[in-house]
Amino acid sequence: MTVLVTGATGHTGRHVVRGLLDVGADVRVLVRDVAKAPADVEVVRGDITDLTKAAQGVDAVYLLWPSFDSEGIERALKPLVGKKIVYLSAMSADQGGVWGDVEKAVEKVTDDWTFLRVTGLATNTLGWMDQVKNGVVRGPYGQAKRSLVHERDVADMAVKALLENHSKQVYLVTGPEALTQAAQVKIIGDALGKPAVWEEQPIAEAKTQLSQQMGAEFATSALGYWASLVAEPEPVSLDVAQVTGHPARPFEEWAGEHFS
Numbered sequence: 622m623t624v625l626v627t628g629a630t631g632h633t634g635r636h637v638v639r640g641l642l643d644v645g646a647d648v649r650v651l652v653r654d655v656a657k658a659p660a661d662v663e664v665v666r667g668d669i670t671d672l673t674k675a676a677q678g679v680d681a682v683y684l685l686w687p688s689f690d691s692e693g694i695e696r697a698l699k700p701l702v703g704k705k706i707v708y709l710s711a712m713s714a715d716q717g718g719v720w721g722d723v724e725k726a727v728e729k730v731t732d733d734w735t736f737l738r739v740t741g742l743a744t745n746t747l748g749w750m751d752q753v754k755n756g757v758v759r760g761p762y763g764q765a766k767r768s769l770v771h772e773r774d775v776a777d778m779a780v781k782a783l784l785e786n787h788s789k790q791v792y793l794v795t796g797p798e799a800l801t802q803a804a805q806v807k808i809i810g811d812a813l814g815k816p817a818v819w820e821e822q823p824i825a826e827a828k829t830q831l832s833q834q835m836g837a838e839f840a841t842s843a844l845g846y847w848a849s850l851v852a853e854p855e856p857v858s859l860d861v862a863q864v865t866g867h868p869a870r871p872f873e874e875w876a877g878e879h880f881s
Contacts, residue, residue, distance in 0.1 A: 623646075623647040623678060623681075624641055624648055624682070625675055625676060625679040625681070626638050626649070628683075628685035628687065629652055629659060630652055632742060633742070633772045633779070635659060636773050640780035641783065641784075644784065649662065649679060650663070650664055651665050652664060652665075652666060669685070669686065669687060669697060672698070672701060675700075680705060681784075682701055682704055682707070683707050684701075684709065684723075684727070685709050686719070686723045695729065698727065699730065703730070703733075705733040705734070705735075705788075706731055706735070707735045707737065707779050707782040708724065709739065709779070710723070710724055710738045711740075712740050712855070712856075714736065720738075732788065735788070735791075736792070737778055737779060737792055738791060739775060740768045740796075741769045743769040743771055743772070743796070743875040743876075743879075745769070746809065747879065753810055753817045754815070756816060756818065757819075758806045758818075758819055759822045760802065760820075760821075760827065761822050761824055761827040761844060762847040762851055763820075764801050765802055765847040765850035765854075766800060766854030767802065767850060768796045768798065768799040768800075769872060771870040771875045774869050774870055777861070777865040777867075778794055778860070793856065795857050795860075795869065796872055797857065797868060797869040797871050798857060799857055802847075808872055808873055809876045812873075812876040813880050814881075824844060827844065
């Protein structure tokens with residue numbers, strides 16, 4: 622079996638490659654920079670918008686869509702007609718947006734699809750690195766509770782879905798518990814061996830900052846979502862354990878691996 626891995630140098634993709642190689646699968650990767658490609662795999666240089674060469678002769682695909690815009694997705698996926706596709710999606714896909722658009726496009730090209738809907742990757746907190754080192758992370762909604770997932774759990778789910786029959790399955794991929802952002806900062810500080818605390822940022826200031834970084838639409842959406850998580854935390858799913866056979870890795874384990 623030959624599996625094409627897109628995003629092979631990214632947070633989840635590199636672990637998907639390793640997991641596939643460990644069980645003897647043939648792996649092809651699509652990368653922009655050949656120098657950064659993993660070892661022991663077939664390498665195709667290119668971009669996700671042109672899968673013609675990369676998809677030729679493969680049986681299955683681990684798919685990431687790297688843009689917040691779904692324009693061009695149906696054209697990009699044409700070379701994947703009839704192939705097994707495991708797509709790294711998001712919990713919000715059932716509400717539409719780019720995640721939902723990509724899922725619909727995948728369904729048009731194959732009946733053998735699996736969607737891994739992630740609440741959020743723990744790796745997103747790496748953006749706090751400099752602030753944690755200074756002892757204070759400043760942001761809005763410190764009491765928002767998130768069930769962030771270890772990227773290796775996502776990869777373990779993907780490998781199972783690529784090699785086994787998980788056709789037309791939608792999995793909610795989460796960590797084992799929902800933690801406040803303030804608690805996440807404390808855990809990261811503990812991993813570094815340096816106390817760190819959360820400092821609440823005024824919402825207006827946060828919106829201006831996020832708008833400059835990611836655009837006004839993203840800022841409004843993100844702040845509204847984080848606000849909702851104060852009263853209603855992100856869900857905790859058992860799908861990781863049921864599919865992989867092991868419980869989801871706790872945030873403490875992730876922090877110890879990335880911040881210690």
